[in-house]
Amino acid sequence: MSTKTMRTIHLVASAAFVASTISFAGCGGGASEQPTVVLKAREGGSGGGHIDGPPPTPTPANGGPAPAGGFGGWKGKVVFGGTLPQLPPLIAQGDATAKDPAVCAAQPVPNQRLVGQDGGVANVFIYLRSAPSGAAAAEAPSEEAVFDQKGCVFLPHAMFVRTDQPIRVLSDDPIAHNTHTFPKRNSSFNQVIGASDRTGVTFQYSRAESEPVSVKCDFHAWMQAYHLPLDHPFAAVSAADGSFEFPDLPAGTHEFMVWHEGVRGGFLTRAFKVTVQADQSVEQNIDYPADKFAANAENGARTIVLSSLIRK
């Protein structure tokens, strides 16, 4: 087990979730409200303290963080190279053909495949594959992450959690939902969450994933969210305006993975380089070229399901 050192994460979080009886009518309402991950790290040590985690990767060859070279910050924004498209809602308000229309069509269900404000893209995951060698191993936060659903929408849409951190799945809808995760390195979670269940059911990821995990509701096929469990705290999800911040990175050059659901294959880049200097905060934006966005993955599908409809 790793040393019990002192990194805490302030997920500026739960309050935002609970308060998220957001009006979805407006554009971009689906963006996660939790903007930044604030890291407090002051001690050296190796990451990857979890049993089932991957072995720690060697730090990037080109300029690893300076040994005990101090800590710096990185602030930035995911900037879309063009005008953000207005995606039609997945379920229009009052759509009687939708499943459970009384609940699910009471408000329009936004398409969150690409949302943002002010040219920024929300819900982009920016993270390190493993903890940099200059950083101290951090214990998983003991407080629970809350994963809620309301109006047949998952809240938040994109969420970073730590391995072994309990996730409490709640529902604020008066109908049953089914929360179903499709992780790669963890066993999947597939459990009915009862109507208006404010006690909820908890689960956790015991292993770090290499990319965000798709979360779906099999009852309501449009419901979609993403979880990114990692065994270290160096990850952020871009806020509604695309902004994000890493306040405490070991000095040196880091290669970040940048992942967004709208990109075919997921990764905007697997190696976004940022050089951090001790006790300074660097500002560097991430470009999201418009042509990287695959408008709708369902188009062109030729899956023929044995039912009376065949989709092209």
Add this chain to the structure above:
Amino acid sequence: MPANETVWRNLKRMHVIFAVSSAALLVTVVWMLAGDHADPWRDFQRTSEKIVAEKLRADMSEYQRDPERVARVREVQEQLEEARVAYEATAQERAELERKLAAQEHETAVAEERVRDRRAFLDKRRADYDLAVRDALSPARLAELLETFEDEQRRVDRLVIEHQEKAAELAELRAQLAAYTKERDEAQAELRRLETDLDLKHAALMYVEPDDWFSAAKRKIMGWPIIDGFNSPIEVKHDWMPDLRVKLGMSSAARFDNCRTCHLLIDRVQAGNIPEFPHGHPQSDDIAGWVAENKFPHPYATHPRPDLYITASSPHPAPPGGGPGTFGCTVCHEGQGSATSFDNAEHTADNPHQSHVWDKKHGHHPNHYWEYPMYSGRLLEATCLKCHHQVEELGENPTYGASAPKVVEGYHLIQDYGCFGCHEVQGFDDTRSIGPDIRLEPNYTAVAEQLLRDPFVLAQSEQKRRANGAQVPAAPAPANVGPAAEAPGEAATSAATAAASPLSLDEIREMTLQVNRRPNETATEKAALRTAVRGDVAALARAVAAKPFESTADRQRLYALIEADRALARFDMATLSRSSQNMLDELKDFAHPGTMRKVGPALRHIALKTTPEWVEYWTEEPKRFRPDTRMPQFFHLSNQHDPHAEELMPVELAGIAQYLMAKSQPLDLMSPPEGYQPDAARGAESFAQRGCLACHSHEKFPGSEEDFGPDLSKVHAKLKPGDEGRRWLYTWISDPQRYHPRSKMPNLFLEPEGEGDSLIDPAADIAEFLLQGGPGEYEAAEWKPYLGIVYDETFTDDTRRRLKFDRAGGVRVLGAMEQGPAVRAMRTVGDADVLAPLRMNDVILTFDGAPVSSAAEIRARVEAMRVGEKVALGVWRSGAEQEHRLIVSDPLDDLTRMFLSKNLTAAKVEQTFQDRNYPLPVDQIKGDEIELARAADSAAPDEAAWREMKLNYVGRRTISRYGCYGCHDVPEFETARPIGTTLQDWGRKDVTRLAPEHIHEYLHHHGEPDGGSTHERVAEALRVAESGSFASEEDRDREMSAAYFYHNLINHGRDGFLWQKLRDPRSYDFEKIETRGYDERLRMPKFPLDEEQIEAISTFVLGLVAEPPAEQYIYQPTGPAADRIAGEGLLRKYNCTACHMVELPFVKYVADPAMLPEGRMTDADHPEALDLLLRLKPPRDGRTGETLDSGEAVIGFHGLLVSEPDPEEEEELQEFYFDLWETLQVGEKRVFPGSRMIVPKTTLQEIEPARGGDFALWLVDRLKATPAVRDNTSLAWQMSPPPLYKEGIKVQNAWLYRFLREPDRLRFTTVLRMPKFNLAPDEAQALADYFAAVDGASYPYQAIPQREPPYLHAMEQALGPILGASVAGAGNQDSTGGNGEMISPYLNESWEMLNAPLCIKCHSVGGRQVQIQDPATDIRGPDLRHTADRLRPDWLQLWLYKPSWITPYTSMPAPRAANSRDYLHLFDGQPGPQTIALRDALMNYHRILEARGRYEEQSPAAELGAPETNGAEPAPAPAPADNDDSTNAPAPAAARREP
């Protein structure tokens, strides 16, 4: 004569002679004894003993060196030493103690002596008293004596106590003394224990190599001649098998095997049935080296499979000495068991090279006086067939794996290639099973179909059609004989047909008997029978054709009616034609019917499918059209490369095509919906996804290489061009059984879906896709008029000189075609015309007077003439010149003549040609000649019709000769018998009855596919073997195999004969065709087999000996073992394993058990689920027992691959992800099914592929690439055929049986449906039983206690307090259903639970339809009405607790988390009872539904705008302000309650 001193011989010399001869005799005796004693087996036994001794010494020394043990010994020795030191340190105390002890011992002994002493006095006193009583002394005296006695008694008592005290003191002293030695004694005992194994080994060693001189000498002397007759350690070892008799010439005797005499160590095993002396080829020459390498040469090796043979725990025990029920050696290996020498035992070398080595070493030479030499290693598996008649168990066995894979492969090849179509393997001698049984099934369907072509039946159908005229569109066919065209109910129910005729089966039989017995008094019967025949035959035939093996009653009735009709024929009252009546025998019952279907497609309606030109093209050389076809080649083989064959083959091919087309029967073809526009691209996708690729391949889909059915890449080129071919294909795809009721191709339910513009007909789309590429063009075979002469194309000068032909020009005759013009040539001699056939070495000088100089010239002139024209040839013969007159002829005519000449005289043959009619009345012709006959009153056919008749005749003869009907259903061959020899005892075929003919010569010059010489090939192989320089082990195997068979063949063995017969069947005709008639040539076709396959088939056929041993030896499993074997055969027969995995992939990797995901129960899991899990999926030990050199353990598990490593990751970070499907136990750690297993690429050892499921894997990969699935393996699996993992514990047998017969639509997430196979009822039953048998589940019947009153009552009792607590006005109070049936409150509430807004999200339930917004993305589960009959209750319960434990990829969530309270009005919101209630409601589904009717929503959902069938909830009740507390608040119940 008086005696005197005279002697005849010089005595002295005589003494010398006597002395010398005595000495010589003595020497001879000694020599003889020595010779007799010098058997090699003694050496083998002595060497074996040395090996054993060496091994023991090695083991002992290893044991002694074992560091752990050494450490322990040292430790104990140290303890012992310490104890000794401590012991010695106490010498003084001990001396004191010992002194005391001695004194005490003395005192105790004295005390004891005193007691004994005094007891004598006591006895004396007792006796005195007794005597006084006897003598009736005075009471005073008596009292005195008693007093004395009691005094004495007291004294003794005192002395006893004294002794006891002293003894106790003594014991105490001894204990004190022992305490000093305790540690020493314990250490000594431990040391002894540590030596026990060693001692045992030492004792064993001492037995073979005693170290004291006396024992050693005794052992040695025991082995001396004569003395060795008395229990010598070196002796012949007999195994006696009284019940396994051995055939010795004409008699049989109990079997004695002496094999162990040399193979002394054959049964030596270590713990775990591991060979103690494993066979190998050690580098070393000495015993110590062998032991060090742990490789032992023959005969010192242990049997390689002691788990299967010899050992007591194996299924074939062969204990030393034998005895009843034991196996011995020769029953499997053959050879001469009584022999005690290498040669006499009849060892058979694996290849000639080995034979050569043996010859050098042992002077080995085969002794052909022993009929059954040992099987060579390569053919050894053949022997298994003696007892294993089902064969399949040798290929798949849960305990022993594939124990005889080669013979099983041979068995499967014989099934796949349809060898049984010509060569029956009759597995039954009367009712006794004598070997594997491979025969065609009874031809019921074809006979029934042919009966429907009977003129009477046709006329009747036509009449019926006219009667219904208005409704029925005029079909092109005179009758619809396709059984599927009839409504199944009408066709198949015997009840319907029986009603047509009032006669019962018994009455028909009885009446027929009467008619035959009393022909003149049975007019009534005759009339009744005639009515019955006319009324019933058509319907019965239709029923039999559609369901040949289920309509036994119909078939028996049909049989009886035809029999009756035959009886009526004598009175001219027959209804059916003679040929229909002749099929009678084919309809009878068989005690052991064959089970094989014909492997080729039916040709009964072939005119609808393809063109005659294609048939010719295909038949001529099938591989030319489809390189991977299994159809063998009949033409252009090695006995057809002569002018004779060149002329006649095209005629035969044309005849076959003509016959098939002429006899092809009509059939109603299906068409896509009117105006439908098929889409080829969509068809391609349907072709890929709907299951076609599970059996077929297509060049457009390179990844899929299934070969159960043909490659369809070129199917467009073989079908009829235009609409007809398209309709045929559409019909075939839509409903294969319509075209061929016995086809194995299943019905894939490719039904049109949708309406109007969105109508999609997948069958039409697939047909469109397959037909892209357009029709092929083929030319019909042609032949020209000819003279029937075989010309010498190169008339060389040498030949001219040899013939003494001294002129220029001329064409030499090599021979004349049988029945050809040259044979019928005439010459005028004097006034008479005489027959003057052309002969070999005649030279044609002139053609109609003009000189000729080349064959081409003559041919050209003849081809320009017409058949029947006359030609005069000037012929030079042995120096003389003559004119021969020939009539230009046609090969077709001559072939016809040739066939006819077998039955008719030459004159009759010519008459047939003149009359254009066979010279016999039609109803007297039984053979193929029927094709040349015409009805008595019909006119002679014109030229074209006559040509067709001749072609039909030639075609029919050719089909008869080649036995095409063995694989294909050919009209009018319904009663034909297989043409080949039966094979059930071919393995014992007398070798003198094989006719190797000129094969030696053939193989000397030919024999290889490239034209090379087999002899050369083998010679080269032996040279390479000698030098040991084969490039690879495969090369060696292949070449040594060829060498073995080649040598066997030239030594006239069966093995080689068979091998060559399969390689090149016609090669036995080498240089025989010159002396054989054209139709006497060998006919066996050449199959596209490689040499490995040939060896497998040979192994199987050579094992067919029809010599079953005693009953108890024959493997006759019962119960699950039998059902498993039967099922294995069916899985293969119907290719079930193409779609379904029956065993999941097995992943082996190196893992630290600590890294495995431990199975932990969370709060959301139901604790009861764990017990169920452990019962249904008991943990399997994940340790494979293998370890790497580094000492790391290899772990193995069954699971499905979820995703491959990410190639963009660094190599050492790459990981495979699997879902675990079983419960795994690794040491203390338990891993639950459904866990994600991470297997780093660097530690992966092996992924053993799944058994079956190739198509499913292919489909999953394909679906993952679609955007709708987007790489989600779970979804892709849900769309694909499911693995049948633990299917036995899942489904109820009866349901599976029904589902296999009539698969209804079950799943909605799949892209394809379970097709409907053409399974017979017993096959479906066997397959249903198979799954239960494999998984150890109960079958055939399953109890469902959840439906029974005791269970329901108990639930009622147990849940009483929480039952119905919060329900007001719901169904609970009305526990009486609409029909008055009582439904218990428990079931009522369970029903509420099942219909709560939970299951309806994905399943149709309670009479309500699930709402599906988009079928492509919404998950829809199976309709729940199936569940009660489909699933086993325990399985279902576990499924409801934790679906991912059963099927890791499922979308089904755990419906009720154990730690959540919901649906508070039901079972008090408690998830445990609710989950059980769900199961019980499902198990009682139909009963509750019947009682309660369709489930009605309890609250007015409509007002919220939700559709009624939606199952949606109302809008949220006005949210209470304290939303967070709502779960804890029991009230308001109405607000919390879901509608």
